Amino acid sequence: MKNMMTQQLTGGEAVVKSLIKHGITTLFGLPGVQNDWLYNALYDHRDQIRVLHTRHEQGAAYMALGYAMATGRPAVYNVVPGPGFLNASAALATAYGLNAPVLCLTGQIPSHQIGQQIGVLHEINDQLGIMRKLTKWAERIHTPAEAPGLIAEAFRMMRSGRPRPVGLEVPMDVLQKRAVVDIENTTLPVYAPPVDTDQIETAAKWLGQAKNPIIYTGGGAQGVGPEVTQLALDLQAPVVGYRTGMGVLDGRHYLSLHLPPSHEYWKKADVVLAVGTNLRIPFKWGTDDNMKIIRVEVDPRAHDRLFKPDLPITARAEDVLPMLVNRVAAYNSVRESREEEMKAYKQDWAERTAYLEFQNAYLRLIREELGEDGVFIDELTQVGFAARITYPVYKPRTFISTGYQGTLGWGFAAGLGVKVAKPHTPVISIAGDGGFLFTMQELATAVQHRIGLVTLLFNNNRFGNVQQMQKRLYDGRVIATDLVNPDFVKLAESFGANAVRATTLDACREAMQAGFASDLPMLIEIPMGEVESVDRFRKLGQVR
Secondary structure, rough: OOOEEEEEEEHHHHHHHHHHHOOOOOOEEEEOOHHHHHHHHHHOOOOOEEEEEEOOHHHHHHHHHHHHHHHHHOEEEEOOOOOOHHHHHHHEEEHOOOOOOOEEEEEEEEHOOOHHHHHOOOOOOOOHHHHHHHHOOEEOOOOHHHHHHHHHHHHHHOOOOOOOOOEEEHEEEEEEEEEEEEOOOOOOOOOOOOOOHHHHHHHHHHHHHHHOEEEEEEEOOOHHHHHHHHHHHHHHHOOEEEEOOOOOOOOOOOOOOOOOOHHHHHHHEEEEEEOOOOHHHOOOOOOOOEEEEEEEEOOHHHHHOOOOOOOEOOOHHHHHHHHHHHHHHOOOOOOOOOOOHHHHHHHHHHHOOOOOOHHHHHHHHHHHHHOOOEEEOOOOHHHHHHHHOOOOOOOOOEEOOOHHHHOOOOHHHHHHHHHHHHHOOOEEEEEEEEHHEEEEHHHHHHOOOOOOOOEEEEEEOOOHHHHHHHHHHHHOOOOEEOOOOOOOHHHHHHHHEEEEOOOOHHHHHHHHHHOOOOOOOEEEEEOOOOOOOOOHHOOOOOOO
């Protein structure tokens, strides 16, 4: 009888069994000769790991990123080495910027030929070195026996401290070799920095005694929505999220503010609590001796990069916020409700952004049709830019954005990954005609794998944001921004997808509802012309 802890396995089998051991049930990828023995093993375990194969490597990586962002759980994608790895590198860089738990599992040329520069298929210079620059940690698996341990280390590194993507490359000969492999005893504990209780006490005292506290949330706060909500209520402190920080507090709550209207409140804020955010934009509004900044950040190296907070707390928000909520009560007093004050901020902001008529009309429609749990995937479009400052996000992980990377063209493929992660939840991605063509071939993937994503394609036949800047900032020197497009409806239908051209809000609503009821992708093309820009809110002046 075989020992259940040690087995004679190929490298491919060792990798697949190790992924299963770590709870991976879905893999996004493209097969190729360097990965043949990996896919042989995936075939044998297809009842445990679903393989969603895409039409381009960037599609696989973006889908994994969307899956990770929507769930907070690790996601894995696999590509061939060289060109395949490089094709997916923009998604890997975006995952790094978003602190996303993604594993890039790439093939490699035969072990003995690595670094020889003899022209082996898909050979590039120092693939592992490139991957290390795009990830938190990356290694090469040299033998089948190494696979379980290195995969365990990959998951440990991915989830310890600041979550970020990691990488592993496996040479094709290692995937084919057989060896005795220990699968069972290869999981490693995740590290989280210990909480300094003295710092918690100081933070609680500052917040409890503050007259005008304010809370800013980023991607690192997505797991502490209830605690942030309670703290906000106790302190009557507004909560501000932007891009990755939205939804931590329900956008309908009177204490929830978008980023630009918090510019006015910043003038009088005396204690700022930044949870899982670098506070990059508000810090530009100025500080003085009458403001104290408390920053909760799991990465100790991040505290000094932009500014030095008055109280840097290095720990996970999930560990800090429950303690902080508990201790604030010892210093806090009964506070009058700020509901009327905050409603005035919200009303003023609604009036100031009312000129964004086109964008707001569609954002209201999307918000209505997504309901309580629906997920919105942001893109580099005029509607996307407006969404960041006017769209109310109800729950954590339901507004998926590229953050500071601003990766044009990511949204459709990332949205497919979100829908795979949440098949029974309404999911909408938006796109412009320029960005959509970056990954539109994944319509074939969506049809084949029955991924019922609804995509709103706003078509103005141009790279609209760039052309808008060319006209406004460069005396109308328009160059390289006009586009010739296909008939998007016919194109989508040729893939077997559902598609509609909607020229009214009612037609768009009807198409969205039909899309939610189908397990096929729905593309809704929305013709648009020039619209007003959100740029007036991008750089708000210093107020302290």
